[in-house]
Amino acid sequence: MLEIEIDGKKAQVPDGSTVMDAAQQVGVYIPHFCYHKKLSIAANCRMCLVQVEKAPKPLPACATPVTNGMKVFTHSELAVKAQKGVMEFLLINHPLDCPICDQGGECQLQDMAVGYGPMKSRYTEEKHVVFHKSVGPLISMEEMSRCIHCTRCVRFGQEIAGIMELGMANRNMHSEIMTFVGRSVDSELSGNMIDLCPVGALTSKPFRYTARSWELQRRKSISAQDSVGANLVVQVKHDNVMRVLPRENEAVNECWISDKERFSYLSLSSDERLTKPMVKQGGEWKEVDWNVALDYVAHGLKDVSREHGGDALAALAAQNSTVEELYLLAKVMNGLGSGNVDFRPRQLDFTSDATRTGAPWLGMRLADIKELDGVLVVGSFLRKDHPLIAQRLRQAAKKFTKVSLLSVAGDDPLINLHARMTVGPSDLVTSLAAVVKSAAEIKHVALPAGLENVVACENSRKIAQSLIDGDKSAVFLGNVATQSADATQLHLLALELGRLTGATVGFLGEGANTVGAHLAVSTKFGANAREIFEKPRKAYVLMGVEPEFDCGNPQLAVAALKQASLVVFMSAFKHAPALEYADVMLPVSPFTETSGTFVNTEGRAQSFNGVVKPRGDARPAWKLLRVLGNVLNLEGFDYMSSEQVRDEVLGSDVEFVSGLDNDLDGLSIVLPSSSANGLLRIADVPINFADPMARRSPALQQTADSTAPTARMNEATLNMLNLSDKDRVRVKQGTGEAVLVAKLDNGVPAGCVRIAAAHPSTCSLGDMFGTISVERA
Amino acid sequence: MALLGAINPVLTAGLKGDDGWSLKDYVARGGYQQLKRILETKMTQEDLISEVKKSVLRGRGGAGFPTGLKWSFMPRSFPGDKYVVCNTDEGEPGTFKDRDIMRYNPHAVIEGMIIAGYAMGANRGYNYVHGEIWEIYQRFEAALDEARGAGFLGQNILGSGFSFELFAHHGYGAYICGEETALLESIEGKKGQPRFKPPFPASFGLYGKPTTINNTETFASIPFILKMGGEEFLNLGKPNNGGTKLFSVSGHVNRPGNYEIPLGTPFSTLLEMCGGMRGGRKLKAVIPGGSSAPVMPAEVIMDCTMDYDSISKAGSMLGSGAVIVMDETVCMVKALERLSFFYHEESCGQCTPCREGTAWMYKVVHRIENGLGKPDDLDLLNSVLGNIAGRTICALGDAAAFPVQSFIKHFGKEFEYHIENKACLVPKDVQWAGSGFHKIPA
């Protein structure tokens, strides 16, 4: 520990602290622009110059290491003179356009200019003009003359996003922030640069000129769009969401959110919003009052239950439904005699449901990822499925963590990987088994039964070794692993690997409330998300699910829905395909318009309130399910608040939920006897198609991540099929087909074709990882 | 050959211009003997460094920091890679001595670097060569090949068990890369943007490893110091200013070129060696240590001896030993305008005071030169330069401020005249008449 005195305040700080760290600790504010606690130190803006006893010159607080007994003066004459000098320099070429600048009112430069700026400019020369740039639909770089060259955006790309898209080209006063020859900024984390920019140079393109910062009310919320549960500030004007920003929570999202989370709000004002209950009568859709709609639903469901039994009813919900919504949905269904409630529309293998001992979760706290020595991620499109977890792993890998990846595509996770194995979906099991075998060999323990014929390889040994070597290591199962036909085997192998290496086994988690859903809905009884379609039912309730895009096998799901006599569609959006097979459409509130709770992948329960009033006649789903329970005369539906529902499920006042466990009880490893024949499909869920809100955000839909799916395959597969890059191909799967463009991608394993799910052009196809045929169209 | 004269030459002794640079010639002049001796006698690192300390060799790149002391900062027992880097990015206006050393005596640089590597336990070195002197870069590469071929460079040098690899890296047009940490960034394949110090290169240098950077002339002096002994080298110069040094004399003298003279030699002697003032005109001012050094009026410099302490006492810096001589035909406003343009152009653009301030200063000086000066401009310039100096990441900020400050201090009258009369004190036809270049086609 070192002793330091700042403006007379004494403090003890750890070795290696900077004066800026120490100032923060004692609560002294030192003005700064380029410094950001999550970024490397650049010390280029020079705003943080302070006086240090015995130093002949003012020193930058952000970069000056504390020495024992140091005395610092942040407001002395020398310090203030230096700071004012810097401020003057920053302003000489800065346009005086605060009144029309989007950053006005929340601009660090503007704030500081008030405190440190001169009254009258001594600079009478012409101001330097920087040409505007076009970098895509999300970030506006229209007013680059405002840039103060702090390089936060550049460092963010290099260090946090893991990809250097912006750079500072040229030199001297001609230095400019730009992309390589005018390319777009495509990182899934790019919006954070807008927050980092201390002036109005990088601004939000969709938000530009829609509101002034002082007109906005700031409301807290929780992201509904991935398993991290990023904390949000939602900015609101006249009951409209105008902007979504990260709310700092070091333990959860640090200070970041993904672009999907930042720009999905644009869907909230989409024309497709469902704002009135609707009932189909004689093939015609009619807007009706809520009581009419609920009566209709109650009668319809009761009739089916009475005539065909509870098993003829099924409900399927999205994983970003709240704990309260899911619990009440299940309660209604149970009350109607049906246990067929599920929230895992993409899952295929449910073998483990019966033997699971708790809700599957990350197995650790998110914040502890940085402590891991070794990590193996199995089956994940990591960057796009879990942008913030990928970010944490990226930072960890820069320190000491050895991160390995076993997955089905060669996508660059932008992580400095220790090892990677890329195999076809049907080979995930044998490859993971090889790691297990390597671990057993390294540890000189008996091989688990069933792995005798597995062949270890250099990579499997390298991975096993990295898990064994560390004090703390982990095996994380990603979305592909959960959605795989071999999900249970992968789970069992991961547990075995955990036992052998001491690694914690965890699930990255598909949705915002995957963990909470497991706690709110029992999956031990009743038909699962696959069975409810394999054996078609008479009546379905869909909550937040758009089967064409959200189901693992949309073909199967849609066929079953079409034959049903009653389909109740609860959604925030008037999903066009559903107009065909649904009978009732109930407008429910998206997360911005309701209170509720999500339990994130680390088991953290985060409750939130609605930030705006529900649009039109839309209502929070938990309220409408409560009323439905009442209309059905079911017991126990007299909740006064969503908190009451939550407390019933999770207990009151819990920060971290209980009942989490990744163990399986009583299943054994059985490896496939031979690997699959024929062409296999690999389906990723592109980040901006992953949920109904993202799908309807015009800005997100213009990004590079939203380009229409192609049929991607490696050179060998192309040759085998007698195709070349850019050929038009007809892809057939089950009863459906799609015409796509073939694309050479040597990251795709041989014998596989990568065709994204969740997109209109591919939703006529079947299983995400099933066999397909491809021919020239 | 631009080596035009010497007194008690050390580094340039016996050089025969373009014909004498090769290994064979260097060996004939006694080259690589010191390396051999050190390796054969297994001289200790301590003894070696102490010999360099005794010589009071001060860094020839500009700052004049004692070389032996700098070497002793390297963590000698540090396991893993360490680097020795030579700074041949000679870009300081007025300086052209390293070019001649590399051109006529490249093996002295190589031997000096190998010995430095031995002294600090470094096994790899780079020589960063100014991009504009491509032919010299190529010659250095050829010299490296020779040294490798003769077993002076590479693995297990002369069977001693000591290994040292040395490579040339060229710049491509950026003065700032002469600043040692910008130079390291540049070797790492980045823009040449100086790093904030601390950490200093001795603990966090090239690729984050302990690194020592010295100027070409500094390294080239090492074999000679070891040959004659530190004390004798020191005695060539004067106390605290050991040895001889190369001075690059440019501007209004009859014979611009490089001169090796003992530190402490009177300026007037140097001026005589250069054949005096061109056209017999009157000396007006001298910038004694490269364009970053404060300018000195004739009467001040004429009383100085050419060494670090004397020049510093007189209010300037010996710097890199680039002596820019100006006679009465020079308009000091125009001269400063060109220098200010240079610093503004060469600012790396990273830190605010330098990026914005150098451009501002240039614009004001430019305005004054072009008859658009305002009464407050000199105060403004002094205030702006005060906001740059000492506030920047690297010393380029200071380097840009010193000329402005000193020109105004010593030649303020000319600036005031420009501002008041919107014209130059030195008549147009007299201006630049001293350049010796007259013929302009119609």
Next chain:
Amino acid sequence: MFSAETLQKFAREVGKYPADQKQSAVMACLAHAQEEKGWLPPEAIEAVADYLGMPAMAAYEVASFYNMYDLKPVGKYKITVCTNLPCALSGGYHAGEYLQKKLGIGYNETTQDGKFTLKEGECMGACGDAPVFIVNNRSMCSHMHPEQIDKLLEECK
């Protein structure tokens, strides 16, 4: 993108640096690329970046930072004139003026026939030989008085 000879030069440069520091060769590779192409079109910069496994933007930063890279096409002969103070004292400005008049172009311009481009340069480290030019970044010309300039232009075929 590049000739076998250029690629060979790339490989030689990469060999100078530790195996995990290929980016160090970017300056040399860009210089060789420019020598082959005459200037540095974006594709060439990106190809160098790919060759060295670094982001294209990082290579662009380098290419745009150092003066001697040409991000726009230049004439067959690019003549850079040092006009910094030490050279100017011995005719640097005038030599530049002389050249401009002879070629009928200003600085940063190229003659109609695409043969000559003129640039103003900073100190080349040869002030004793003023006026100093550099032709095509490679060969330095000293003492460039009118007769020498005429001769140089003559030799540029």
